[in-house]
Amino acid sequence: MGFDVLFKGTNFIRLLAGLGVALKISLISVAISIPLGIVLGMIMTTKNVVVKAITRLYLEIVRIMPQMVLLFIVFFGATRALGINLSAETASIIVFSFWGTAEMSDLVRGALTGIPVIQYESSFALGLSPLQTYLYVIIPQIVRRMIPLSINLITRMIKTTSLVMMIGIVEVLKVSQQIIEANRKSSPNAAFGVFATVFFLYFLACYPISCLSKYLEKKWEN
Amino acid sequence: MDPNVLSSYLPLYVEAFFLTVKIGWIGIIIALLIGVIVAFIIHFNVPVLKPIAKAYVELFRNTPLLVQLFFIYFGLPKIGVAVSAEVCGAVGLGLLGGSYMAESFRSGLDAVPVSQSESALALGMSKSQLFGNVILPQAFSISTPAIVANVIFLLKETSVFSAISLMDLMFTAKDLIGLYYNTTECLVLLVVFYIVMLVPVSILGTVMEKKTRYKMFGV
Numbered sequence: 001m002g003f004d005v006l007f008k009g010t011n012f013i014r015l016l017a018g019l020g021v022a023l024k025i026s027l028i029s030v031a032i033s034i035p036l037g038i039v040l041g042m043i044m045t046t047k048n049v050v051v052k053a054i055t056r057l058y059l060e061i062v063r064i065m066p067q068m069v070l071l072f073i074v075f076f077g078a079t080r081a082l083g084i085n086l087s088a089e090t091a092s093i094i095v096f097s098f099w100g101t102a103e104m105s106d107l108v109r110g111a112l113t114g115i116p117v118i119q120y121e122s123s124f125a126l127g128l129s130p131l132q133t134y135l136y137v138i139i140p141q142i143v144r145r146m147i148p149l150s151i152n153l154i155t156r157m158i159k160t161t162s163l164v165m166m167i168g169i170v171e172v173l174k175v176s177q178q179i180i181e182a183n184r185k186s187s188p189n190a191a192f193g194v195f196a197t198v199f200f201l202y203f204l205a206c207y208p209i210s211c212l213s214k215y216l217e218k219k220w221e222n
Numbered sequence: 223m224d225p226n227v228l229s230s231y232l233p234l235y236v237e238a239f240f241l242t243v244k245i246g247w248i249g250i251i252i253a254l255l256i257g258v259i260v261a262f263i264i265h266f267n268v269p270v271l272k273p274i275a276k277a278y279v280e281l282f283r284n285t286p287l288l289v290q291l292f293f294i295y296f297g298l299p300k301i302g303v304a305v306s307a308e309v310c311g312a313v314g315l316g317l318l319g320g321s322y323m324a325e326s327f328r329s330g331l332d333a334v335p336v337s338q339s340e341s342a343l344a345l346g347m348s349k350s351q352l353f354g355n356v357i358l359p360q361a362f363s364i365s366t367p368a369i370v371a372n373v374i375f376l377l378k379e380t381s382v383f384s385a386i387s388l389m390d391l392m393f394t395a396k397d398l399i400g401l402y403y404n405t406t407e408c409l410v411l412l413v414v415f416y417i418v419m420l421v422p423v424s425i426l427g428t429v430m431e432k433k434t435r436y437k438m439f440g441v
Contacts, residue, residue: 002300063374064420065413066381068392073409080405155284162286166385173292180296192300195293199285206284 002193005183014179015194018172019201025089025164025171026157029096033157034150036097037104044109055105062102068163070095075167092164096157103153111145148217155206155213162202172198227407231398238394239415245311245388246380246419250373252316257323264324265331275324282321287382290314295386307388311380319376326372330365331357363434370427377420391415 006012044055062070075091078084086094115138123133165173176194183190262268263275282290291314295307305313334357342352384393395412399405 195297
């Protein structure tokens, strides 16, 4: 079945290190996306038409363009058009942060506009100042809505970063191809075992995070 | 940008566009079928099948399409299941999408309040009437936005097909960049074709969401 290849030499450790590269890129991108997304989401709730149009355009671009296309535009296009020579890793962090910020800001905007007006009115009627209203009434509700969704964004980011292989970053898929090629003679069935392992590794990386997100969502319902 | 280059590449892109759209939509149809079946299995607690359906949904929702395609295209032939790149693309997209669609349908079914089915039963409706006339229409209108989002997501995911050497838009662009180094022209055409592919779906989706929302009652 080709699972034996994994235990030859340092193959399995190399696979894990490859997964580490992908995880590192996704975590950096998430760390950039979340604060930027929160700020942008708050900006998006303004009534200014120009700001609204610009943010709307940004969201639509991210919604329509596949991440792979954005990756190619930044990695190959920027070099060609602007003469900037980005490393593959920088290019991917830029693209995934660009994508993640849009996703995050949309979530924040949804959470902000989803708070019923009655919440504000009731707290004012109870004599809370605007600061108190935000601090004790609105923000706790938003945080409860946002945390499960932001955690979910992490798993989506991890899944999306598997694309970086296409611009030449040596991550888990590239490492598995190298292992399969190197052992072509000794174990011709390596492709099955190695890719099944990668499949399972990604599942192991994402499943606990999805469970956490689901658990928090259930716990904080209402 | 050179217009001559653009026009000479255009036919290649058009060909790739139709291939991408074809495989993308076949994949989406497979995904919808799998999604409906799996959602019903989970919603109605079908014995034996339910754990399998749940495991399938979790497994495919928590892994990237690229990894799934690599497994199907390069891994499975080693145990005797060899498929062409096109079939692999459509099936892979269908399996990934099926897990997302199943979640959307299921949450739609779950979101219909119990009072709805109780009222329907109290009015003397049969099980099939209850399901066909009360639950399904409401569940459908609730899950429509999620289904539309999934369709757009799946169409975007088709860009991954290039990794298993399917001659889709992404592959064509990459190939042409590698051959002639007209990077700007290739990328511009790529963006234009993805816009042509996705903007109509996006607009249609918004219209559909509005249409089905009007039909909503009781909730």
